[in-house]
Amino acid sequence: MSKEFTREDVNDEQSTEALAEMDRLTHEKWEAALEDGSLVGLECEECEYVTATPNAACVHCGDRSVSPVRLPKQGSVYSKTTIEVAPEAQGSGYQIALVDVGDARVLGRITDGERVDIDDEVELSGPYEYDDDLAPLFEPI
Amino acid sequence: MSKEFTREDVNDEQSTEALAEMDRLTHEKWEAALEDGSLVGLECEECEYVTATPNAACVHCGDRSVSPVRLPKQGSVYSKTTIEVAPEAQGSGYQIALVDVGDARVLGRITDGERVDIDDEVELSGPYEYDDDLAPLFEPI
């Protein structure tokens, strides 16, 4: 997969202005950011809703004025589950969690072997890969 | 797969009456007949339409009075095609044909290596198996 959204675009030093000047936030750019340790979301100018995954318009109000925003790397667990029966390539005995990162919420994978509970603080620890897709991986702080 | 419709039910000596007394012609019974060299179809009492594959009612008029009938083993080719690109397990360079068997028409496979044309006479030569299903195999006479 070509990554038009490069390391330079998403590193921590990147200005908020540079982020806002991106074209539509695509899955490809979102994944590239994740690979570089950043979680990028979208904020709606109209209703201020913040989402943690790419959309072409606001998932809350439908307005197209959505701008990329960098989400915090630390967040707290909104809910979690430990999964024992899963597709084979996912393994078993792992956790997933809905994590509140700033004003957004994202579904992430918890580092293998770790256990988190609701309200625990977690930190983005990198991308988790499954079937050629990347997902946020969190570990307890 | 259990075969409640046994060799005894479908051999050539079986009477038309015995066929007519079968419960609904199922795919399982149809396959069992095919395994034993018979092609069994259904005739509609209402509109006399004859089909070559199982149904719960007449595919032509919708009436439920359909009775199993033995179809002739010989038939003539209504149309045919030679297939070069197919699912891997089907191979390539094989023919399929719509074959008129008595008053019914059935889609069959032509024996590997043989070639038939429209109006050619063909004969049922056994079942062809693909993905656990059986289909009629025909060869030119």
Next chain:
Amino acid sequence: MARASVVGTGMTDFGVYTKPIAELFADAALPAIDDAGIANDEIDAFYFGNVLGGATTNETHLAPQVASYIGLTPETSVQRYEDACATGSLALKHGVRAVETGDHDVVLVGGAEQCTPKGTGIETSEMTRIFGSGAHKQYEQAPGMTTASVFALHTQRHMHEYGTTEKHLAEVAVKNHYHGSMNSRAQFSEEKTVEEVLDSPIIASPFRLLDCCPFSDGASAVVIVSEDAAESYGVDPIDITGISHQANPVPVADQPNPPSTDMVRRAAQNVYEQADIGPNDVDVAEIHDCFTGAEILALEALGLFEDGQAGPATTEGRTRLDGEMPINPSGGLKAKGHPIGATGTAQIVELTEQLKGESGDRQVEDAKQAIAHNVGGMTATAVVTAMEARA
């Protein structure tokens, strides 16, 4: 005032079937057609629900094939619907619209599905992957979310906020197995105890094996006509007084609290308005209890119990057959089974029989008003249907 009327129903026992899907569906459809007392050529349209055929047996475009098998004439308008586990209800919605507007007079609505490892020839881990196909590939499947785990996430949050316990969940399973033990069509005929549920292995915490509905094969069908036409069919019609279909955002991270039942709340409000009833008027309900926690969440979202009260209410027996608000007299998805494309119309079959007083041992007394609740995908779609017995 009714939007449509049910004049015929049929369904197979739910369980394991290896026969072709057309043959399976015929075992539901032909009885439904007979129940309505109509001939095949009176059926103007056929709306067929099936979800997984493409992935499991390489079968799409099943509607014309199934229609031919059951003898619907080629003039019949036939099509397939797929909206995950809400498939049957979405097909029903379109059928209701078709007869309500007069576009069609008689519509056969139904579904058939094979989900069991034996029925599909696919083992459990791979079926778990295929079941998960309702989830967002990038933002839900990738981190490892499964069908059980999305309801698990909601239920865990519900437990955190309201004090719902694993024992409350187990009581849902026990109650639905009890109801299912009186339903000869149910996949599970045996009762279970709270201890048995709590001793069963974890699938996705807090859900254990006995908190989860099984993989099922089966089929169901209903014949619907317009309210006015219903009388002429010489049968006892049951009216569909409302049907509402609502969506939630996807992925689940964008769904609002309380635990992601916003679409159910909207659907319930809308359907109560259509039917001119309130939750207090409901005598019996079939609920989408794919997991025990899903029933708890639904009972509250439908307004049948206050938020946080469905767990205790279940433990107190208030949702049992002899309770004040009998839920899932059929045994629900939990005990009756969940052949997903057939589930929506199977709920309608159960409620039609309940409203006709023909449910035998599991009859809810004096059932006049009923609702069905069907959820699709990763809590992305809900359909709520209201039904009423004629006075």
Next chain:
Amino acid sequence: MARASVVGTGMTDFGVYTKPIAELFADAALPAIDDAGIANDEIDAFYFGNVLGGATTNETHLAPQVASYIGLTPETSVQRYEDACATGSLALKHGVRAVETGDHDVVLVGGAEQCTPKGTGIETSEMTRIFGSGAHKQYEQAPGMTTASVFALHTQRHMHEYGTTEKHLAEVAVKNHYHGSMNSRAQFSEEKTVEEVLDSPIIASPFRLLDCCPFSDGASAVVIVSEDAAESYGVDPIDITGISHQANPVPVADQPNPPSTDMVRRAAQNVYEQADIGPNDVDVAEIHDCFTGAEILALEALGLFEDGQAGPATTEGRTRLDGEMPINPSGGLKAKGHPIGATGTAQIVELTEQLKGESGDRQVEDAKQAIAHNVGGMTATAVVTAMEARA
């Protein structure tokens, strides 16, 4: 008199896309919404067509996901349709019904599909198997029937009965590639010669590689409203004056002669009645030319040419852009491409532009009446749609 009106259209270039399907669809849907000059919250319902997602990328229940991505609010009624290659037209049929009856005011109808080996990550032989999923598993797939071969069987019989030749078939491909060369959205921009077609390798006799439409990725969308409402959108509306959906028996062995186009003949007759026109009134048509023979069969079934005359007519240039009956000015499925869930509404996009006089180099002069013809499964389903420019 119109059943609905098209007030906005959008489509992607057809070709190869590896992006998620929601992103692909947005590139068709957002332009369609903009074209209609409406805001997202004015859209009451969204009918989404996708066929293969379950089998190719383990994605079912895509409608809510795609709706969220393009910012449709959760109150929007969203659902998926699957009826093989006729999927988009079936979704359109339901959209037309919804606005005609007033059930919804504004409906977004569209489809997206990824079929290319690169777009799906699945190689050709396996995609051929998945494409064949519209065929009856036991009585069509088992003997080895593929999508190409069902049209090949019909075409061989047509050649036998009417003297249609391989050169006639090649002329269809040449004509559609010529049209496609003027369509920047077409997957193939190069013209082809009869010799090139006849020299290409056999896929299923009589069809050679260049008789067959390609595997394609792409998306298309239209916004439809009721006839009365159309004026208020401040755009130039194009009316849908008829839409008819008809089925054929399955399996193909039970389909009647002439070569299995009975359902198209019924759909055409029905749609001409709805639109109060005859085949002689048609100025331009988009035809389901998945294989060259399919266009020949369709032209006759639609009454545009006498039985047996479509081959010679094509060779004589009568179906070219400057001929008396221009067919597939877009390039058709053959040259434009065939992302199957998107094909039905892509035909509507082309015809809307033609009837508005906005088709540039490939504009059919004075186009006032148009029809679209879309076939699904193993010649099991046909949808014919009639469209008209306002005077």
